[in-house]
Amino acid sequence: MPKRVPIRICVNGQPREAFVEPAASLLELVRGTFGLTGTKEGCGTGYCGACTVLLDGQPVNACLVFAVDADHRDVLTVEGLTTHEGGLHPVQDAFVACGALQCGFCTPGMLVSTVALLRRVPYPSEADIRAALAGHLCRCTGYRSIVRAVTRAAAALAANPENPALPQPARPRGMRSRA
Amino acid sequence: MPEAIPSGGRSVVGTRHPRSDAVAKVRGEAAYVADLTFPGALEAAVLRSPHPFARIKRIDVSRAASLPGVAAIAYAGNTPAIPLDFAIKDQYLFARTYARYAGEPVAAVAAHTKRQAEAALAAIDVDYEVLTPVLSIDEALAPGAPLVHPQWRTYERSAGRVLRGNVCGYNRIRRGNVERALKRAWAVVESRFTFSAGIPGYLEPRAAVARREPDGGLTVWCGSQSPYSNREELAAFFNLPLDKVRFVNQFVGGAFGGKILLAAEWYAAALALQCDRPVRLVFSRHEDGLHVFARHGGRALIRSGVAQDGGLTAMQASFVFDGGAYSGYGNGAALIATMLVSAPYRIPNLDLEATLVYTNKQIAGPVRAPGGPQATFAKEVHIDEVAARVGCDPVTFRLRNMWDEEDESPAGQRLRGVSAKRVLQAAADAIGWGTPCRPNRGRGIACSWWFSSCGRSEARVEVRADGSVHVTSGNPEVGTGAATGSLPIIVAEHLGTSPGSVFLHLADTADAAYDSGVGGSASTFSAGWAVLAAARDVREQLLSVAEHALEARRDDIVIGEGRLFVRGSPEHGISLGEAAALAGGVVCATGATPQIDDPSLEHPARLEHHEFAAWLAPSFTASAAEVQVDPETGRVTVERIVTAQDVGTAIDPAGIEGQIEGGAVQALGFALSEELQFGPHGIMNTGLGDYLMPTIADAPDIQPIIIESPSHEGPLGAKGVGEPPVTTPGAAIGNAVYHATGNPPHDVPLTPERVWRGLAQSRADTTSAAEFPHETAKTR
Ligand code: FES
Ligand code: FES
Numbered sequence: 001m002p003k004r005v006p007i008r009i010c011v012n013g014q015p016r017e018a019f020v021e022p023a024a025s026l027l028e029l030v031r032g033t034f035g036l037t038g039t040k041e042g043c044g045t046g047y048c049g050a051c052t053v054l055l056d057g058q059p060v061n062a063c064l065v066f067a068v069d070a071d072h073r074d075v076l077t078v079e080g081l082t083t084h085e086g087g088l089h090p091v092q093d094a095f096v097a098c099g100a101l102q103c104g105f106c107t108p109g110m111l112v113s114t115v116a117l118l119r120r121v122p123y124p125s126e127a128d129i130r131a132a133l134a135g136h137l138c139r140c141t142g143y144r145s146i147v148r149a150v151t152r153a154a155a156a157l158a159a160n161p162e163n164p165a166l167p168q169p170a171r172p173r174g175m176r177s178r179a
Numbered sequence: 180m181p182e183a184i185p186s187g188g189r190s191v192v193g194t195r196h197p198r199s200d201a202v203a204k205v206r207g208e209a210a211y212v213a214d215l216t217f218p219g220a221l222e223a224a225v226l227r228s229p230h231p232f233a234r235i236k237r238i239d240v241s242r243a244a245s246l247p248g249v250a251a252i253a254y255a256g257n258t259p260a261i262p263l264d265f266a267i268k269d270q271y272l273f274a275r276t277y278a279r280y281a282g283e284p285v286a287a288v289a290a291h292t293k294r295q296a297e298a299a300l301a302a303i304d305v306d307y308e309v310l311t312p313v314l315s316i317d318e319a320l321a322p323g324a325p326l327v328h329p330q331w332r333t334y335e336r337s338a339g340r341v342l343r344g345n346v347c348g349y350n351r352i353r354r355g356n357v358e359r360a361l362k363r364a365w366a367v368v369e370s371r372f373t374f375s376a377g378i379p380g381y382l383e384p385r386a387a388v389a390r391r392e393p394d395g396g397l398t399v400w401c402g403s404q405s406p407y408s409n410r411e412e413l414a415a416f417f418n419l420p421l422d423k424v425r426f427v428n429q430f431v432g433g434a435f436g437g438k439i440l441l442a443a444e445w446y447a448a449a450l451a452l453q454c455d456r457p458v459r460l461v462f463s464r465h466e467d468g469l470h471v472f473a474r475h476g477g478r479a480l481i482r483s484g485v486a487q488d489g490g491l492t493a494m495q496a497s498f499v500f501d502g503g504a505y506s507g508y509g510n511g512a513a514l515i516a517t518m519l520v521s522a523p524y525r526i527p528n529l530d531l532e533a534t535l536v537y538t539n540k541q542i543a544g545p546v547r548a549p550g551g552p553q554a555t556f557a558k559e560v561h562i563d564e565v566a567a568r569v570g571c572d573p574v575t576f577r578l579r580n581m582w583d584e585e586d587e588s589p590a591g592q593r594l595r596g597v598s599a600k601r602v603l604q605a606a607a608d609a610i611g612w613g614t615p616c617r618p619n620r621g622r623g624i625a626c627s628w629w630f631s632s633c634g635r636s637e638a639r640v641e642v643r644a645d646g647s648v649h650v651t652s653g654n655p656e657v658g659t660g661a662a663t664g665s666l667p668i669i670v671a672e673h674l675g676t677s678p679g680s681v682f683l684h685l686a687d688t689a690d691a692a693y694d695s696g697v698g699g700s701a702s703t704f705s706a707g708w709a710v711l712a713a714a715r716d717v718r719e720q721l722l723s724v725a726e727h728a729l730e731a732r733r734d735d736i737v738i739g740e741g742r743l744f745v746r747g748s749p750e751h752g753i754s755l756g757e758a759a760a761l762a763g764g765v766v767c768a769t770g771a772t773p774q775i776d777d778p779s780l781e782h783p784a785r786l787e788h789h790e791f792a793a794w795l796a797p798s799f800t801a802s803a804a805e806v807q808v809d810p811e812t813g814r815v816t817v818e819r820i821v822t823a824q825d826v827g828t829a830i831d832p833a834g835i836e837g838q839i840e841g842g843a844v845q846a847l848g849f850a851l852s853e854e855l856q857f858g859p860h861g862i863m864n865t866g867l868g869d870y871l872m873p874t875i876a877d878a879p880d881i882q883p884i885i886i887e888s889p890s891h892e893g894p895l896g897a898k899g900v901g902e903p904p905v906t907t908p909g910a911a912i913g914n915a916v917y918h919a920t921g922n923p924p925h926d927v928p929l930t931p932e933r934v935w936r937g938l939a940q941s942r943a944d945t946t947s948a949a950e951f952p953h954e955t956a957k958t959r
Pocket of ligand 1: 040041042043044045046047048049050051052061062063064
């Protein structure tokens with residue numbers, strides 16, 4: 001049995017501590033140890049995007065990140081999007097209103113990536129949206145409703161910029177795409 | 180049969196609402212099987228044959244059983260030696276004397292951790308004698324070919340099912356005299372097609388948890404399309420009383436036909452029956468890829484005769500589908516292909532056949548519209564080739580030959596509500612048919628038909644004293660939104676409330692609301708009928724309560740805004756909750772699907788081994804696509820897809836558009852990139868990195884067009900919705916590539932290499948250019 005490593009990590013604004021196996025992924029940590037099962041595992045190999053969380057504000061495939069590498073960093077999962085009073089984030093609202101989900105398995109990852117996109121590019125073009133979400137597979141929707149939802153969320157956020165106040169990204173990073 | 184289409188207006192049906200599970204899903208609260216926690220659960224792993232074909236000489240599990248943490252091992256030696264319940268009884272739960280595809284389950288282990296379970300798999304000793312596998316249709320049909328099932332003669336099979344060596348399904352429809360008609364035709368056009376196998380592509384790999392109960396029963400948590408029939412099958416197999424087996428369905432991360440048949444549930448259950456703790460089995464993506472029920476690969480040959488005036492006179496078509504190692508539900512695609520290939524065209528002489536063959540590959544299954552994308556691609560590209568031969572525009576040619584009201588289907592079903600021309604025209608208009616196209620661009624069109632299915636379904640609707648409205652349906656929510664979209668709308672329409680306030684209970688067999696499952700575009704149709712019947716009953720009960728409470732005549736009572744009130748004086752009324760309280764706390768009713776007979780056939784003698792020739796409430800769908808082809812690389816970019824679909828009555832237009840849009844992108848993947856690749860050791864691309872499903876960057880602008888032509892058989896006039904929109908867009912893309920390049924594509928998917936080779940061919944081949952001048956192509 002490999003030795004477990006202690007880590008401290010801020011998850012959805014809450015400081016947490018855990019002992020993790022060196023080979024454990026951030027996805028196992030979030031879903032298994034912390035019980036935040038909103039984040040999904042579709043492939044475990046970095047191709048589907050269902051496991052996406054924001055690490056220091058940047059979207060990452062949590063299945064490809066070692067939990068130990070998240071030590072002393074900030075993680076945002078879908079559960080962290082709702083406000084303290086339990087209200088929906090404008091991005092969540094827009095996905096509901098636009099019918100941008102069917103089975104919902106890709107949705108948590110799509111949502112957090114959209115949040116990251118809109119912080120970086122408040123008024124994204126359709127091409128920006130398609131580039132930013134190209135690492136997320138959705139088998140159900142055909143993506144049209146997702147493009148609309150992101151556009152709608154951008155408009156809602158622009159109309160009310162301090163809603164909700166989420167930490168700003170440390171540094172912008174290039175888009176991820178499938179291999 | 181109760182009244183299908185109500186008189187009077189509709190206030191909720193046909194309007195747009197968020198699905199009732201949307202908020203739970205965006206919050207990450209909707210639970211899928213792998214999200215459930217079972218303290219103390221054992222983890223399971225499955226040992227799979229590494230060989231496409233092998234004889235199993237010996238399995239020894241004793242070494243594995245003694246390893247730390249191992250709680251149970253299930254394999255052929257300790258599970259029932261009875262075949263699974265399919266039309267041909269050719270398959271066992273675990274490989275017995277033969278393993279017939281690389282990935283076939285040989286044993287399963289439950290242990291305290293997944294790592295221990297996997298270590299135990301490695302310690303199971305299996306002595307394989309490797310045999311020469313049959314890896315293609317040609318190999319399967321070659322004279323003297325090795326038999327995938329050497330003992331096929333001993334298999335039980337249902338009446339009328341063809342089984343002959345490596346052929347495990349065959350059906351044929353014949354009308355008139357094809358040979359004579361082809362001889363007399365002004366021209367005969369022949370096309371040959373090949374199709375690669377594909378996957379359903381749901382994002383959530385299959386998973387199940389099973390637990391033996393103290394009373395000897397078994398509970399299975401699953402994400403299935405058909406938990407009720409799965410439960411019956413599993414109970415019968417393990418010889419458990421049906422009422423002691425419970426299936427609890429969770430949210431399902433996509434299914435597309437791939438979750439109709441039991442998979443992870445089997446092995447979790449087999450192990451749990453040996454254990455005192457729950458057993459959890461979550462497939463990895465790789466394992467899900469090995470255990471896939473695939474979209475059929477195969478080939479088609481179509482030959483049509485046409486008169487000089489552009490009238491089709493004869494069609495001869497022959498499909499061969501690769502069914503994989505076991506016949507399962509694989510014959511459905513073959514039956515459907517013969518029904519699609521000549522439709523929706525009036526052709527007096529037909530000879531249409533389809534064959535299913537065994538190979539040593541993954542089992543082909545009922546993937547969304549089985550056989551639909553393949554047969555539609557073949558027939559619609561072929562139709563464009565025939566149109567080109569007679570020098571006719573593809574839309575004009577189709578309209579010239581298309582079915583009208585009261586025309587007959589290939590097997591002699593008199594058709595009503597034939598909307599083929601309407602959908603075709605709508606798709607053509609929307610894509611701008613006939614306006615000029617830039618160079619290397621092309622437009623294509625395709626049209627087809629499909630059926631609705633009506634299974635058995637039961638539902639309960641109740642209004643409680645707190646005013647809440649509850650629907651219990653056995654219809655699983657697999658993502659399509661039939662259960663969470665159209666069912667609440669049907670209830671809300673009848674109880675004068677909003678769909679958002681209707682609470683839907685997920686399928687749990689303990690609730691005794693049976694449903695035959697999601698498949699065959701059946702959900703809104705069969706569950707819709709059950710919910711409609713229950714909602715109508717509840718409505719009548721509420722009206723009776725209000726009659727007394729308000730001292731008003733029944734006809735004067737209005738239901739709306741969650742209240743019952745007297746017409747003209749909205750203040751004089753009671754809420755639904757108050758009405759329920761007056762009725763003793765709850766008003767409820769159950770409903771069930773009525774008996775709906777299959778349409779009759781005027782010429783059953785045209786059928787040979789064909790049990791699916793009468794189509795209930797058929798619908799018509801047309802797609803048009805515009806593509807750009809890079810002549811240097813052969814890469815196809817789809818710019819637009821339009822799909823016009825006749826849905827009968829559009830109960831949930833937002834949900835229907837979601838089906839059309841999702842279907843278009845799945846069809847795009849089918850047409851351009853999705854291809855299971857098999858090597859000598861089985862599937863080579865089980866991962867999502869090398870099996871290429873379209874991303875948001877590949878998806879084009881999609882325009883869904885809903886056409887309403889209410890059916891007489893469906894609830895409120897509905898028709899099946901889920902499958903048709905995946906059948907036509909691939910064919911439209913194929914024809915668009917044809918017109919952009921001048922070369923009809925025959926091998927699907929249209930990878931850049933194939934398209935490039937086609938371009939090279941048409942550059943070299945001046946004859947084909949003369950047949951189909953580039954100038955004409957550019958105007959399409
Ligand atoms: S689960 Fe991480 S990318 Fe698919
Ligand atoms: S909604 Fe099912 S995968 Fe996106």
